[in-house]
Amino acid sequence: MQPIMGDLPSQRVTPSFPFKTVGLDFAGPFFIVNRKGRGAIIIKCYLCLFICLRYKCVHLEAVSDLSKDAFLMTFRRFVSRRGRPTEVFCDNGRNFVAGSKEINHFFKINSKSLSDSASEDGIKFVFSPTYAPHFGGIFEAGIKSAKFHIKRVMGNSHLTFEEISTLFAQVEAILNSRPLCPMSPSPDDLLCLTPGSFLIGRALTALPSPVLENCNYNNLQRYARLQQIYQHFWQRWQREYIAELQQRHKWKTNSSKPNVGDLVLLQEDDVPPLCWRLGRISRLFYGPNDGVPRVADVNTSRGCVRRPLVRLCALPTAEELEG
Structure with a gap:
């Protein structure tokens, strides 16, 4: 069945602050080394992409693994630099689902100690249906473009975690410099x-x-x-x-x-x-x-x-x- 394409959601067309409504996705793995020099061990790392649904601003983070704790630390780094979003759109990966429950549980049990504006609604996570990547087209497209070229330019190079974090930050600047x-x-x-x-x-x-x-x-x-x-x-x-x-x-x-x-x-x-x-x-x-x-x-x-x-x-x- 092929239903008609829907209209853009209101979050895409109403003005607000950057990163108030974001899309979130992971890509990888990318193979890196645990240290410089001889005897280095090849390990995996991943790319986490946050994209503002209104202005298409991009924020990239290097992540050590796909666990819930790694996602929570990545999300905290993002919020510390870009501000707290009100809505997060992502797929229903187990790390996202578990992380969202822990974040909103914290808002619930600490509502009295938080300011009114911070504890009002918490953060709303909107999960795409299973087998429906087209529901997150804007961030799936962003991940595809970044991952495709990063994989090819890295080739067989094995960077350290610090080096690949620097590369992701520079790639982020390139994506955010594009003329609209x-x-x-x-x-x-x-x-x-x-x-x-x-x-x-x-x-x-x-x-x-x-x-x-x-x-x-x-x-x-x-x-x-x-x-x-x-x-x-x-x-x-x-x-x-x-x-x-x-x-x-x-x-x-x-x-x-x-x-x-x-x-x-x-x-x-x-x-x-x-x-x-x-x-x-x-x-x-x-x-x-x-x-x-x-x-x-x-x-x-x-x-x-x-x-x-x-x-x-x-x-x-x-x-x-x-x-």
Whole structure:
């Protein structure tokens, strides 16, 4: 049976604070070592993803195992940094179910000692039905994208728990730096809205580091190897994200017509992590026979550049997102 797709839940479309309503999922295992040097033992660790259902902000945590206690410690770290959510959507894994019972039992027995706002409702856990991963599509998609590329860029590398925690934090920054829509319709405004805008009120930035993508992995020190993995993830993931934004069948269908003043994302090679090159279309050049725009002049923060439209990706406007 195929029931009709439902409307978005109210938690997805009503404004509120970031991470007030979150989706939660685990991914893995990832194979790491218990320490550096010879005699190290290969062990497992997991990735825990929290995603804000309103603004698509992401929070990643490295987890040692899938036990209830490990989940509770992970959840406490998340709440300490992002604030207490009112609702948590997840699958019905035993660690989630047991952890939710313990959390809400604490709220119940300590209701008198907690403030009124903290003890009002506790935290509501909403579990997806068994064999229904599509009920958590937004966080299942986030886990799939992050896990797919992390697995491939890590290859046979065995990081320590501290190193993989650092990698997950850097991947989190990449995911939260992605452009969502223009900040304003002004043709002079080159700023875009990102998930990071809701978290820190400005664009996320990364510490500068040398380009290591083409260096021999075996000749690098451990820290440089970690940065090489991070840079490989950035190159793979930003290409995939730009391809998703385009959402068209190449060469076969005519996508939405570009206009002068549109904010676009330029597809550039060798862009450092967390740097998205944005610009406004200032002029369009049309094909001589069909009148279809093929090339555009784009005003960027570094000046005007000329690019074919296939190397430009228009960001959705606020009206398109609402529609």
